[in-house]
Amino acid sequence: MVARTGVFGALTKEHREQLMSLAREVSFEIDERVYNEGGKADRFWIIHTGTVALDLHVPGRRAAVVDTLGAGELLGWSWFVPPHHWHLGAQASSPVRAYEFDAAAVRELCGKNPELQHEMCTYVAGVIAARLRSARVRLLDLYAPYGAGEVP
Template sequence: MTLLNALPGRTRERLMALSRPVSFPAGTRIFEDRGSADRFWVIRTGAVNLDLSGHARDSGALELLGHGDLLGWSWLVPPYTWQLGAEAFSMVRAHEFDAVAVRALCDEDPVVGLALHRRVLEVVADRLQATRIRLLGMYAPHMSASALPVE
């Protein structure tokens, strides 16, 4: 379920009042790791690669985001610094949200704040699980069975 569809109607309306439409041509760097996370997006059309570009060992694309996906969650967690980079894989159209205004709305209206925080946390948890699976796929063939994580 997409971020906007997961929010209750009134919460979605209040959040959308803070958005503006934007577009990014293919190949556009949308944000860089360790940059200031002062906004976020919900993708309407197109695709965006999340990456670790700029690190000593460039890992390339980590995840491909598309229609309805939340692009950026670091705006919600101090010190409001991006944890990854993002680049438009194809032409992207999105709703852009000013992080300061959205955080102020969350503080002003705890119902909106709780709904948005819960949904963003679900996105973060899903991406963490997907990253864990990718890492296991990359490193598991090189590890002994006793070194694999056990839950």
């Protein structure tokens, strides 16, 4: 049974079932690279168990971890927004089990079902906003002078 959190909680039962009909179960070992920033975003995952670190390339330094995702969370949103290239990198920080989805198949399903497309678009937009906030805060923590991240 699929938990009704994250994207599953954002979809109606019918749409959840339609989406899950396209899923396949996959796993990633600890420290396994899931995808690299700039690569082709042709799939996405919903994490079932484990954690994945999202990182951002910082020239002249090692990649900065900007967020960590866990159970029920969407791994990858770049598949939804052209030009479909990863905006961050991702690496398993523990053993991970996830549902993997072919992005083209999901976009096709959304194209045939405006209600599903609206639910997915609303959810993915929220994910993008949360990841942007998280990345901003983390990068300010790492690289800005003390107090530079304060918002009036």
